[in-house]
Amino acid sequence: MLISFVRIITFALQNFWRNIWLSIATLSIIILTLISVSGLIFISVLTQEAIASAQQLIDLTITFKTDITADEIHSIDQTIKSSLPIESTTFISKEEALAKFKEFHKDDPSIQESLNALEENPLGNALVITANRIEDYPSIIAYFQQDEMQNKIQEFNKNFEKHELILEKMNLLTKRVQEIALVISGIFIVIAALIVFNTIRIAIYTHSEEISIMKLVGATNAFVRGPFIFESIFYSLAATLITLAILMPLLSLISPYISAFFNNSFDLATYFRQHALWIGLYEFLGITLLNLIATSFAIGKYLKI
C-alpha cells in the first residue's frame, strides 16, 4: 500500500515534469481562473465597503424644541437605543448647535445681525442618529413621527421626507448593485469552471493512449487514476500559491489608488494580507474539488479497457 502510494506520487511528479509545457499551460489556465475569482472577491469587498461608506454619510438629525431639556433627550436616547436598530447617537447641545451655526454663517452679516438681535438661543438640542443599516431608517423615522414625539420636535417633517426619499433610492441602488454583482460573479464562476474543467479534460485526453497501455500492462484503475488525481491536487496547490504570490505585490501597487477613492478609510492590500490565508484556502479547496471532478470524469472513459 505504502509502496503504491510512493509510486503514485513519483509518477505524478514525473508526469508534471516530463510534460512540462502541457503542465505549464494547464497551470496557467488555473492561475488565470484563480486571479479572476480573486478579482470577484475584491470587487465584492469593495462594493460592500462603498455601500458601508455611503451608509456612514447618512444620519438622522433630530432637532428638538427649545423647551425640551437635555435630560429629556437623554431619556429618549436611552429608549430608542434599547428599542430601535440604532448603531450610534450623538447629542448636540443648543449651545454647540448655535456655535456651529454662527461659524457656518460667519460671512453672512445679515444672519449674524439677526442672531445678535435675539435675546435667546433660537436653536434646540439635537440628536444625531446613525442606524445599523440603511433599511432601518424608516422604522426610526416612523418612531419620531408618532404624535407624542412630534410635539417635542422642531420643524423637521420636510427633512424626514427628504431622508425617506434618499434612503429609498439608496436601498434600491444597494440591492441592485448586489444583485448585479452576484449575477456577474455567478456567470464568471461558471465560465471559469468550464474552462478549468475542459483544460483538465484535454490534458487527460493527451494521456489517453498512455492510460490504455497502463491498463493492458495490468494496472488497476486506482493505480492509473492515482497519479492524475495527485497531479491535479498538485496543480491546485501550485496555482493557489502562485496566484497569492502574484496578487500580493499587484494589490500593493493598486491599493493606494483605491484607498484614495475611500478617503484612506479602506486599504485593499491590508485587507488581502489579513485574509490571504482564508482566500487561499477557499480557492485551493474550490479548485481542487473542481479539478478532482474533472479528472475523475475525464479519466473514467479511458479506464473501460
Place this chain on the structure above:
Amino acid sequence: MIIFKNVSKIYHPNISALKEATLHIEPGEFVSIVGQSGVGKTTIVKLITAEERPTHGTITIGGWDITHIKNRAKPILRRQIGVIFQDFKLLPSKTVDENIAFALQVSGSPFTKIKTIVPQLIKVVGLEKKEDRFPKQLSGGEKQRVAIARALAHRPKVLVADEPTGNLDAINTNEIVDLLLKINSFGTTVVLVTHNREVVNNLHKRVITLEAGEIVSDQKKGKYML
C-alpha cells in the same frame, strides 16, 4: 494453457469478428495465428487479454475461466499474460528502464525485486546501455525489444504477440522472431499473431489459419496457406 470453446464475437448484428472458434493451445507451444487483415486475429488477442468479452462460447486460460471475468480481476489476468503489439505501446514519458519496471510496479513488487529483474530483462533483449533512453530515442526494433522485456517482467506463462514485426524491417523482424523462439525455449507459451508469410514459413511450428472469422486450418508444423 489457452482453450477456446465455440467462441464467437459479434460487434454488431451483421459483423461477426469470430465465429464458433475452438482451439486448444498446450503449455510451452509456439503457435502462429495467421490470416489476412480483418479476419479476427486481433479479436483473439483481445479476448485473451479480456479487452473484449465473447458473445458466445467459453475461454479458459491456465485453468481460469475468463468468459465472464469481472473488471477488477482483469489486472490480475493481465499480469499473467505478456502481450506485445505492432505499435509497441510503450509509455512515451518513461525511459526504457521505467517502462519495463512499470509492469512490476503496478503489481506492487518491492523496489529490490525490480532492481534485480529489470537489468536482467534488459540484458535478455540486448538493450544494455540504453536503459535511460525514452521511446522516441529508440529504433522500431529497439522499441519492440523494450515491449518484449516489459511483457516478460512478470515471467508470464503465455506471451501473446500481436503483429510484433508489422512495423519492422527484415533484419529487426528476424531478431524479434529469434527472441520469441528463445523465450519459447524457456518454456513460455508463445502465441504469434501475424500475416507475415516468410516469418511463419521459417518457423515450422503450429499454424492456425483464420478466414472471415472462422478457423479454416490448424496444422502441427504448418505453413502460411492463404
